Amino acid sequence: MKIKNICCIGAGYVGGPTMAVIAQKCPNVNVTVVDINEKRIKQWNDPDVEKIPIYEPGLSEIVKEARGRNLFFSTDVDKAIDEADMIFISVNTPTKTYGIGKGMAADLKWIELCARQIAEVSKNDKIVIEKSTLPVRTAAALRDILDSTGNGVKYQILSNPEFLAEGTAVEDLRNPDRVLIGGDIETEEGREAMEALVNIYATWVPREKILTTNVWSSELSKLTANAFLAQRVSSINAMSELCEKTGADINEVSKAIGMDSRIGPKFLKASVGFGGSCFQKDILNLVYIARTFNLNEVADYWEQVIIMNDHQKRRFAANMVQTMYNTVAGKKIAILGWAFKKDTNDTRESAAIYVADYLLNEQAEIMVYDPKVTEEQIYSDLDYLGTRSGDANRQAVTVVNSPYEACEDAHAIAVLTEWDEFKELDWQKLYDKMLKPAFLFDGRRLLEPKTKKEIGFEFYAIGN
Ligand code: NAD
Ligand code: UDX
Numbered sequence: 001m002k003i004k005n006i007c008c009i010g011a012g013y014v015g016g017p018t019m020a021v022i023a024q025k026c027p028n029v030n031v032t033v034v035d036i037n038e039k040r041i042k043q044w045n046d047p048d049v050e051k052i053p054i055y056e057p058g059l060s061e062i063v064k065e066a067r068g069r070n071l072f073f074s075t076d077v078d079k080a081i082d083e084a085d086m087i088f089i090s091v092n093t094p095t096k097t098y099g100i101g102k103g104m105a106a107d108l109k110w111i112e113l114c115a116r117q118i119a120e121v122s123k124n125d126k127i128v129i130e131k132s133t134l135p136v137r138t139a140a141a142l143r144d145i146l147d148s149t150g151n152g153v154k155y156q157i158l159s160n161p162e163f164l165a166e167g168t169a170v171e172d173l174r175n176p177d178r179v180l181i182g183g184d185i186e187t188e189e190g191r192e193a194m195e196a197l198v199n200i201y202a203t204w205v206p207r208e209k210i211l212t213t214n215v216w217s218s219e220l221s222k223l224t225a226n227a228f229l230a231q232r233v234s235s236i237n238a239m240s241e242l243c244e245k246t247g248a249d250i251n252e253v254s255k256a257i258g259m260d261s262r263i264g265p266k267f268l269k270a271s272v273g274f275g276g277s278c279f280q281k282d283i284l285n286l287v288y289i290a291r292t293f294n295l296n297e298v299a300d301y302w303e304q305v306i307i308m309n310d311h312q313k314r315r316f317a318a319n320m321v322q323t324m325y326n327t328v329a330g331k332k333i334a335i336l337g338w339a340f341k342k343d344t345n346d347t348r349e350s351a352a353i354y355v356a357d358y359l360l361n362e363q364a365e366i367m368v369y370d371p372k373v374t375e376e377q378i379y380s381d382l383d384y385l386g387t388r389s390g391d392a393n394r395q396a397v398t399v400v401n402s403p404y405e406a407c408e409d410a411h412a413i414a415v416l417t418e419w420d421e422f423k424e425l426d427w428q429k430l431y432d433k434m435l436k437p438a439f440l441f442d443g444r445r446l447l448e449p450k451t452k453k454e455i456g457f458e459f460y461a462i463g464n
Contacts, residue, residue, distance in 0.1 A: 015090035156193030161222035167343035182218020240463030250463025272443030275340030337417025
């Protein structure tokens with residue numbers, strides 16, 4: 001089966017970069033990314049490619065090359081569905097904020113809307129691909145909805161979870177550890193659909209890295225991968241607290257255990273807590289699924305990863321207060337970094353939001369500098385928590401365009417994102433601008449301690 005037209009529903013952090021790379025690698029396939037968010041589509045179509053809505057190293061260059069050639073961004077969802085042979089569903093699946101499963105289950109309302117729209121619009125057979133991260137067995141629900149019209153259109157449903165990490169999305173897409181495709185391996189049509197998608201990826205991914213499985217394994221593997229990754233961060237963060245009490249150093253511990261080839265060196269960096277749109281949401285979803293099957297021990301086991309992460313964010317902020325003589329009321333604190341990790345403008349579930357909220361509850365005054373996050377986003381993140389009014393957030397938090405401005409008359413600095421540029425700052429200049437004693441809290445183990453202490457900083461780093 002030769003695929004000519006691909007449609008991707010959802011022009012977000014996954015749909016945008018993934019489709020841009022497919023379009024670049026498969027110039028003979030037309031790729032249309034659609035979204036109901038008009039502002040987002042307008043930004044994707046901005047003549048200035050630096051203004052596309054997602055910041056990822058290397059992304060704007062690809063968009064520049066492929067946009068208008070075989071990569072299109074549009075709000076006309078019906079048209080793109082109608083024309084497509086293959087439809088990726090890449091819409092958001094956040095944690096439910098209402099009703100049954102509130103705070104735990106994934107909210108599948110956007111997925112269901114997509115399925116209904118595909119069923120309503122389609123006139124010829126389609127391959128429908130779950131690109132969003134979904135609870136295991138969602139494909140069965142999609143099947144019910146798609147087949148409900150009785151209009152004779154045939155669908156093949158595949159699961160093709162995305163493993164890219166933000167900040168390295170382009171590199172991860174170009175050079176993935178593996179591509180996972182789940183489908184109906186029992187039938188000829190199912191195998192054909194899987195082969196069609198394998199062929200797209202095989203344009204640039206070695207075949208031995210393209211894995212095919214049944215749909216349920218594919219759906220569950222995505223939740224499992226995120227649970228394992230997040231568990232490593234919580235495990236190392238748990239040890240970071242023990243390091244602080246015992247004189248051990250978490251970086252040395254990470255290195256020592258990571259050299260064991262059974263453990264491996266990656267994802268062992270202690271931090272102020274993991275953030276991002278995926279880890280927490282996907283583990284909560286896993287916990288919820290386990291509980292619905294009455295697997296309470298399984299649920300409790302994974303829930304602990306989240307409990308540890310919440311503790312890590314809270315204890316970092318609490319330690320700041322305690323170190324600064326048990327009060328930060330009226331004190332100015334500079335937060336360097338708001339994104340949940342470096343090289344992205346995404347702030348979803350960023351530890352910085354929670355640390356700031358904690359400090360605001362202690363009546364601190366906060367200055368924020370992040371090289372890629374907008375002022376509007378920072379206020380919206382704080383407002384979303386609902387801890388205090390929007391006015392109160394705007395009164396207590398100032399967003400500035402330079403780290404030096406953030407540190408003017410500050411009592412303390414908290415480094416909460418590991419942006420490379422923070423390593424290169426003129427730390428003497430920052431120190432000179434601050435009130436003394438000048439406290440420096442490194443939530444990322446980014447900074448070299450010796451030189452900071454020599455300058456005169458009261459230096460605290462996680463796990464040291
Ligand atoms: P996102 O919020 O950035 O983008 C989703 C987009 O879908 C939004 O722009 C929204 O307007 C659009 N949308 C929602 N309903 C729609 C509809 N009915 N029709 C058209 N557009 C619609 O989300 P994201 O970060 O790209 O994540 C998408 C999915 O991919 C989620 O399931 C997530 O768990 C998964 N995922 C995300 C990452 C990541 O790093 N962000 C990595 C792997 C997997
Ligand atoms: C994650 C998964 O890595 C990716 O495979 C999946 O597709 C989406 O979710 P992402 O959330 O974009 O990707 O970034 P990731 O690099 O995994 O970092 C997540 C959080 O963990 C960040 O806040 C990061 O700072 C933190 N982290 C990561 C640590 O604190 N220590 C580490 O060693 C690694």
